[in-house]
Amino acid sequence: MERSVSFTLNGQSTTVKTDDERMLLWVLRSDLGLTGTKFGCGEGLCGACTVIVEDEALRSCATPLKQVAGKRVLTIEGIGQHGLHAIQRAFLSHQAFQCGYCTPGMILSAYALLLKTPHPTREQVARHMEDNLCRCGAHPRILDAIQEAAGAAKAGA
């Protein structure tokens, strides 16, 4: 049902007036014009739409807007606001993408992992990223990049 829903989006307080059962993905992309969050499947099966809600990676295509009321939401547009984030830098240095369509979701999934597990093993990274799909096959580089970003975080970068 149509309501005003307020949340913190990339550090800014934001209010949207719309049907609060609508999925966050479409509110971000269409109502708010933040198209960095991608649509890949609409069923929670690919991870292209991953965003961070209160430090957890969530599938925005399967997250009703009302679920983020009063919460902190971070999208790809928000993580590099003050210079590229270490994960973004590592994706660049490892060329960890091809078409780039899965990349925002990959970066945000990795972001959530490193918040919880700052120094994951390669197996932990792979397990965490399992449901983020990449058709171009950038997988080995994505794992390398995430591990490098974790190392950079360790070094205090």
Place this chain on the structure above:
Amino acid sequence: MAEQAIATPMTRRDLLGAGAGLFVFFGADLEAQEPVRLPGRQSGPSDFNAYLKIGADGRVTCLGGKVELGQGAMTELAMALAEELAVALDTVDVVLGDTDLCPFDMGTFGSMCTPLLVPAVRRAGAEAKAVLLAMTAERLNVPAGQLRAEAGIISESSHPSNAVTYGQLVEGKRIERRLANVPVKTGAFQVMGSSPRRRDGPDKVTGSARYAGDILLPGLLHAAILRPPAHGASLKSADTSEAEKIPGVRVVREGSLVAVLHERPDVARAAREKVRAEFDNPPAGPDDRTIFDHFLKIAPEPRVVAHSGDLAEGERLAAAVVEQTYLNSYVAHAPMETHSATAQVEDGKVTVWASSQAPFQVKNAVASALGVTAEKVRVISRYVGGGFGGKTEADQGVEAARLARLTGKPVQVVYSREEEFFYDRFRPAAVMKIRAGLANGKIVLWDGQVYGAGEREADPFYEIPHRRIASVGGWQGGNPPGMHPFSVGAWRAPSVNSNTFARESHIDLLAAKAAMDPLAFRLNNLANGRIRRVLETAAREFGWTPAGTPSGRGFGMACGVYSNACNATIAEVAVNRATGAIQVKRVLMALDEGMVVNPDGMRQQAEGSVMMGLGYSLGEEIRFRNGEVLSNNFDSYRIPRFSWLPKIQIVLLDNPDTPALGGGEPPIISMGAALANAVFDAVGARVLQLPMTPERVKAALAQS
């Protein structure tokens, strides 16, 4: 900024505004090299052949009709131009896939960017540099031979301060001078051969890369189009009254096109669900199990496509004959970005942002659908979220354009994942029959028939005196009526994945029959030096030691050729006999890609091919029944994921004497056979059908 540039597109006038730059014009020599397979072949207008532009500020724009699908075209073209024009790589901007700005191009497929467009851009750069040197010689009154060009500056070798920049040279002038036959560099490359960072990286890691479905225009409506439940089902009636009750919804009909539109894409989709539509039941048709028998039943006699010697003589010579039938299923392209388009009609000018591998073909399709001349249509395919051959046609671009005209508003069409699977032009299912004869470790007979896949690389490159290859049907059309229950098309290295799987599986069967090591057997039957070299290199780097197969080690090899690039792949697998599951531990691939423009870019393509190759070899398969596509999302159609990732080793052979070859497709072709041979080597079970699902592995084990 990037978003502005797209939302209010640059015009060709902005780029080529009088007095703003130097133009180098080309003859239509590219056209002669275009493939003949595709419809809509046409030559580029002769006054629309500029590949580069030098701005007054000295920045250089490289223009190409190819599209950045992820394969790194942007980076590679910038490198080629920087090399020949002698400018710094970071001063080159690349504009791709814009039909108003870029020279005509058939489409981004067939791994043709590197062998065709890169040379064209290099020639453009070389000619432009020669013109600039000639202009400088006149301006500074110094013989051209005493000038050098570097980093966008031309200076006198003996007096480096006597210099002029490219920007200064072209400023305020429009120059159309041409020089014939300017050679490109043949060595001492400064940019080519290096692995710079990708040009598309910053846009892609920040989410600012705009794909066709990211174009937001004022008043934009999102369309959800009524789709049939099955191929062959036609619309009988559609009651849209419930959908129309939703505030803001518009319903548009034109012929069989019924679209529900709303300013929010999710609301449009939800409203489409309220349409009560009736469709005719399609006639009963084959399913994913009966399709192979269906082929054999309806296909006419395969047409002979290659022949040498005398099969009867081969039969007579053969001490042993091995006969087998190989199958592969339909597979989907499944790019992460579904087919998307945004269209706008303004003052009679149609602009379509389309996720397409062939924007110039979309331009023609839109023009004919709208009944306007092609000059009135501009198609922009800047970033495309994966193609793999599946975005050669772009029906969604036509749909968006029709709806934009019908509604008078900009319209966006983004396929749902289900629509993406339904309308995909799958890699064709195929049946490959091979009968081969053996005498003293030599292949003396090869009689092959291909149904469905197409004939490319069905003719073995081994030395075989008596051979005949016949083929019927294929990915590029010409299929007998009713053969495929839906559209098929080019899927990364079309027809070659299927034929390489069959040929190289059969070679291992012959090696086993001859009680020879698979590598030794191949070399014993192979004269082609480039293929021998990739095989030997792969074997050495892998640590292959001679053994008959099955050896129990789980090692499998295969080699192949695609568009003159050579590939040898060796895989190591473990097979769980109880579950039939295959675990791929390691894949080593040796590639001869000629001169490699961007080695890291080539590695990215090869790594991606290993992953995608695991998909078609082990799991990907379209299930269907009576025209209905049952595999319609990533749960019912599983693509490779992180847990599938083996150790990948890519070895690029140094071959500077062969011109650069396309890199997107050759690395994927040997995956099926290398894995099938590895499974056989592990457990002695020959899996004859791709994908090698656990059920098929168990069935093969039961038979072995």
